[in-house]
Amino acid sequence: MKELFLKGDDRKIPTLYWDMVFAESTRPILFTCRDNKENRYICSCHCADGEKCEWIVAPTTCERLIDLLSDRITIRQVFDECEKPAFLVTRYADREIPEVRTVAVKKLSPTILPTAGYYMEAEEGEFDEEIAALREASKTVMLTDTEQYTFFSYRINDFWIPFPHMKSKDEEYQMTRPVRRKIAVGA
Numbered sequence: 001m002k003e004l005f006l007k008g009d010d011r012k013i014p015t016l017y018w019d020m021v022f023a024e025s026t027r028p029i030l031f032t033c034r035d036n037k038e039n040r041y042i043c044s045c046h047c048a049d050g051e052k053c054e055w056i057v058a059p060t061t062c063e064r065l066i067d068l069l070s071d072r073i074t075i076r077q078v079f080d081e082c083e084k085p086a087f088l089v090t091r092y093a094d095r096e097i098p099e100v101r102t103v104a105v106k107k108l109s110p111t112i113l114p115t116a117g118y119y120m121e122a123e124e125g126e127f128d129e130e131i132a133a134l135r136e137a138s139k140t141v142m143l144t145d146t147e148q149y150t151f152f153s154y155r156i157n158d159f160w161i162p163f164p165h166m167k168s169k170d171e172e173y174q175m176t177r178p179v180r181r182k183i184a185v186g187a
Contacts, residue, residue: 002017006057014035018033040062041057052092056112079105
């Protein structure tokens with residue numbers, strides 16, 4: 001069963017479930033969450049004391065998380081490169097329901113975001129399981145609206161001809177490697 005991190009309104013604020021924890025102390029500091037549509041979010045705790053705990057929660061992708069865990073990008077870059085709105089989630093000690101504000105990452109104070117220039121600096125193999133899970137998850141595509149994807153194409157006389165497929169809403173497809181096949185053209 002998924003463990004709830006944040007109960008959203010499912011319109012502007014998604015319901016989020018705990019996913020992977022990358023760094024923790026007495027509580028998780030840097031971790032990921034997923035929503036009901038399997039979208040990923042990176043979360044960073046920037047304030048935790050007796051009165052409140054506050055996180056910056058930003059949408060991200062499996063590919064960006066793999067880059068993070070492989071030390072190809074810094075922790076800050078995952079947030080800085082986020083173009084979609086993020087959320088500031090504040091849980092006060094004396095309140096049941098957290099306060100959630102939608103924010104643009106570019107407008108946040110640098111004190112809220114992770115310090116620039118720091119990589120995960122993982123030991124060899126430390127995040128192998130997480131990277132494998134993210135690679136597998138990135139192969140699954142969930143279509144939430146009717147979207148057009150090109151799943152295959154043919155090459156005839158050095159011209160590539162794509163054949164688009166229309167896939168229906170809320171169906172899951174497994175992406176696979178392209179397969180080349182020779183097809184006889186004409187008689």
